[in-house]
Amino acid sequence: MFYVVAVPKSLASTAKLSLDFALRKMMKDHYVFRHLNACEKMGYATTICCDKRETLTTNRMTVVQAYVGEKHWKNVETPDRAKEIIIPDNIKEIICESVSVNSSYSSKLLVN
Known part of the structure; x- marks a missing residue:
C-alpha cells in the first residue's frame, strides 16, 4: 500500500518564516526561550499563566488566593x-x- 502526499514547496518556507517572525518579535519584547520548540507549543495554548514578574514557569504554579461565589479566601x-x-x-x-x-x-x- 502506498500513500502519495503532495506538499507545496512553499509550505516549509512559510512555516519557517512565520516562526522566524514570531521569534524576532519575542526577542524584541525581551522574551527568553531555552528551547526553540517551546514557541510552537505555545501556539496551541488557550490560557497562559505567569507569575508576578510575567515569566512563564513550569507546570507547578499554585493557587494562593481564591475568590469564588463572592467570597475571598487568602493563603490557600x-x-x-x-x-x-x-x-x-x-x-x-x-x-x-x-x-x-x-x-x-x-x-x-x-x-454529571
Whole structure:
C-alpha cells in the first residue's frame, strides 16, 4: 500500500518564516526561550499563566488566593487550608461546566 502526499514547496518556507517572525518579535519584547520548540507549543495554548514578574514557569504554579461565589479566601496554598473552603453546590456546578467548556476540543460535553 502506498500513500502519495503532495506538499507545496512553499509550505516549509512559510512555516519557517512565520516562526522566524514570531521569534524576532519575542526577542524584541525581551522574551527568553531555552528551547526553540517551546514557541510552537505555545501556539496551541488557550490560557497562559505567569507569575508576578510575567515569566512563564513550569507546570507547578499554585493557587494562593481564591475568590469564588463572592467570597475571598487568602493563603490557600496548603492542602489543609484549601480543605477549609466551602463552595456551594451550584457554584461547583458552574465551575465544572466552565472548566469543561474551556478545556475541551468539542462542544458536546456531559456534565454529571
